[in-house]
Amino acid sequence: MIQELKNNYGHLFEDALLQEISEVGTYREVSEGYKMLEIGSYVKNMPLLISGVVKVLREDNDGDELLLYFLEKGDTCAMTLICTLGQTKSEIRAIAETDAKIIMIPIQKMEEWAGKYKSWRRFVFQSYHNRLNEMLDTIDKIAFLKMDERLLKYLKEKSRVSNDNIIKSTHQEIAYDLHTSRVVISRLLKKLENIGKIKLHRNYIVIKNI
Amino acid sequence: MIQELKNNYGHLFEDALLQEISEVGTYREVSEGYKMLEIGSYVKNMPLLISGVVKVLREDNDGDELLLYFLEKGDTCAMTLICTLGQTKSEIRAIAETDAKIIMIPIQKMEEWAGKYKSWRRFVFQSYHNRLNEMLDTIDKIAFLKMDERLLKYLKEKSRVSNDNIIKSTHQEIAYDLHTSRVVISRLLKKLENIGKIKLHRNYIVIKNI
DNA sequence: TATTCTATGTAACATTTGTTACTATATAAA
DNA sequence: TTTATATAGTAACAAATGTTACATAGAATA
Numbered sequence: 001m002i003q004e005l006k007n008n009y010g011h012l013f014e015d016a017l018l019q020e021i022s023e024v025g026t027y028r029e030v031s032e033g034y035k036m037l038e039i040g041s042y043v044k045n046m047p048l049l050i051s052g053v054v055k056v057l058r059e060d061n062d063g064d065e066l067l068l069y070f071l072e073k074g075d076t077c078a079m080t081l082i083c084t085l086g087q088t089k090s091e092i093r094a095i096a097e098t099d100a101k102i103i104m105i106p107i108q109k110m111e112e113w114a115g116k117y118k119s120w121r122r123f124v125f126q127s128y129h130n131r132l133n134e135m136l137d138t139i140d141k142i143a144f145l146k147m148d149e150r151l152l153k154y155l156k157e158k159s160r161v162s163n164d165n166i167i168k169s170t171h172q173e174i175a176y177d178l179h180t181s182r183v184v185i186s187r188l189l190k191k192l193e194n195i196g197k198i199k200l201h202r203n204y205i206v207i208k209n210i
Numbered sequence: 211m212i213q214e215l216k217n218n219y220g221h222l223f224e225d226a227l228l229q230e231i232s233e234v235g236t237y238r239e240v241s242e243g244y245k246m247l248e249i250g251s252y253v254k255n256m257p258l259l260i261s262g263v264v265k266v267l268r269e270d271n272d273g274d275e276l277l278l279y280f281l282e283k284g285d286t287c288a289m290t291l292i293c294t295l296g297q298t299k300s301e302i303r304a305i306a307e308t309d310a311k312i313i314m315i316p317i318q319k320m321e322e323w324a325g326k327y328k329s330w331r332r333f334v335f336q337s338y339h340n341r342l343n344e345m346l347d348t349i350d351k352i353a354f355l356k357m358d359e360r361l362l363k364y365l366k367e368k369s370r371v372s373n374d375n376i377i378k379s380t381h382q383e384i385a386y387d388l389h390t391s392r393v394v395i396s397r398l399l400k401k402l403e404n405i406g407k408i409k410l411h412r413n414y415i416v417i418k419n420i
Numbered sequence: 421t422a423t424t425c426t427a428t429g430t431a432a433c434a435t436t437t438g439t440t441a442c443t444a445t446a447t448a449a450a
Numbered sequence: 451t452t453t454a455t456a457t458a459g460t461a462a463c464a465a466a467t468g469t470t471a472c473a474t475a476g477a478a479t480a
Contacts, residue, residue, distance in 0.1 A: 060354040091346055128338045135345040136301055143352050143389055144270040
């Protein structure tokens with residue numbers, strides 16, 4: 001674990017902090033689809049992402065979903081951060097989008113290290129910064145863009161985080177992420193195919209020139 | 211200033227911190243409409259809100275606006291917090307919705323105090339927590355609600371923060387905040403009036419039983 | 421008072437998005 | 451192979467939202 005840690009967080013954290021993390025942290029490998037955080041659950045650990053992609057979702061009262069953003073290597077979940085303080089419940093759901101490697105930190109350490117290590121403070125603040133900006137980005141998309149543009153950005157983003165120009169999703173899955181209906185997505189995807197931006201297949205979509 | 215400070219933040223901060231704030235902070239009274247933070251500007255001060263209401267807005271490339279949330283007594287602006295670290299530009303606009311009293315803190319103190327005072331760290335983290343939750347709330351509204359429900363919530367919220375059941379806004383102003391057109395707002399307001407929830411007047415709206 | 425400006429009301433229509441229903445086909449299961 | 455299920459395509463329609471245009475009335479001002 002210490003090696004994974006150094007490779008991914010060595011430039012961020014002081015040696016003493018890296019040492020502490022390796023002592024109290026737990027290394028885990030989780031599979032695609034693993035539910036890392038559920039709405040309404042209490043947070044006991046803070047995940048540091050070593051590899052893989054995590055999808056962060058919001059849900060409304062009817063159980064309808066909306067994709068908020070993706071977490072990648074070097075990211076951590078801001079919701080975890082804020083939940084550590086107030087003993088509050090999670091407001092979001094986090095699911096491994098791909099197989100992922102993570103280090104779990106007990107939440108008591110979060111506050112302790114914030115007083116002790118400047119690099120930790122910077123990391124935590126920076127994480128908040130990133131998450132807040134991603135939320136702003138999400139707001140921009142849903143408030144200012146129409147569904148066809150949102151879909152296009154979604155496909156780009158998904159292709160980027162998976163580092164693959166083939167998107168393995170059904171129209172229904174995309175519809176859930178964008179909080180619309182399958183028919184709407186099928187209709188818009190067909191338009192994108194007609195103008196040569198993508199090629200549609202059963203269960204996957206090939207990005208051509210977005 | 212020290213008295214205003216104690217009244218509003220005395221229960222949050224240690225005495226030594228209150229003392230420091232009163233030494234380096236600047237007390238200001240600003241009028242309604244005062245632009246506290248502009249998109250693209252660099253942040254040099256962090257405002258602690260003593261009284262009044264501040265409106266926080268997002269803007270897209272075409273200059274279209276969207277209300278994010280209101281700040282009230284005891285709040286601070288998270289965007290200021292995050293801008294202090296990376297020397298990054300503001301992503302949002304903050305405007306005094308009412309006359310307001312604030313204490314301005316030089317941003318260098320923010321990081322210094324985070325290492326020094328536990329109460330300051332808690333305050334900063336709590337502020338992030340509140341702001342992130344407000345952003346989630348905003349996302350919920352624009353993603354999951356239709357315009358009539360958003361309008362209703364807007365009127366309630368506006369009434370709550372101003373502590374007044376008379377809302378002094380034109381339809382056009384409301385349309386800007388909700389990022390829609392004046393005609394749409396007029397249409398929906400008229401419906402609300404017809405079912406007895408509000409009473410419309412020129413330049414103001416009376417909340418009856420929302 | 422006459423004029424101008426601003427805010428509001430409303431009709432008519434366009435566009436976007438959501439819904440229902442049905443079809444076709446690939447894949448998985450019996 | 452036959453059957454069942456999941457996925458996708460598409461038409462037809464409904465609802466929500468956006469746009470244009472114009473009328474009316476209050477408020478401000480010449």
